Amino acid sequence: MSSITVATWEQLASAFYQHGWVWLPHFLSPALIAALCDDLQQQQLRSAGVGRQQDHLQNQQIRRDQTAWLDGSSSAQQDYLQLMQQLQQAFNQRFFLGLFDYECHYARYQQGDFYQKHLDAFRGRSNRVLTTVTYLNTPESGGELVLYDEQDQLLQRLPPAAGGLILFESERFPHEVLPATSERLSIAGWFRRNNSLQGMVDPGT
């Protein structure tokens, strides 16, 4: 089980406060990375959907990864979810974000797989507040995460690295995954806020 020091939460929170996003290498311990990789191999990954009403063919133009939701049914998943719960508490204490829920899925990008530029949440239409992505392996090349600002200017090009965490405000930063040149493994997740959405459909995956 990874244990995160108070200093790490402080570092994470202050960078996030300044920029709305933060990259933290070595967020996951090598032991947790290994356990999650083993766990991922047990999962039935499926082609990811985008929204709920689009058809599969259309989705394939937008994203090609395969995903499986974490449900806490293994100790690796429980450890991961517990870590994210700590993150939730740390952020709620500092920012009063009212985060109440976290959902996440494993994602596997194989050679040529990508995810076109998108936002994870649309203002007023989703309760996704914070996006997290942690990486479970370090591909030699390809599969970079590219982050843009609100004016669509390039902010950062991040090569995925095992154990790293990227955290960003879901509504603010368009981003894309460039084509993978070899297997790329990650966990993408979203903290949600309970802002009354009666009758509205969450546009998430």
Ligand SMILES: O=C(O)CCC(=O)C(=O)O
């Ligand atoms: O894997 C990544 O780096 C980002 C994935 C992503 O943008 C998503 O699943 O919404």
Ligand SMILES: [Fe+2]
């Ligand atoms: Fe995304």
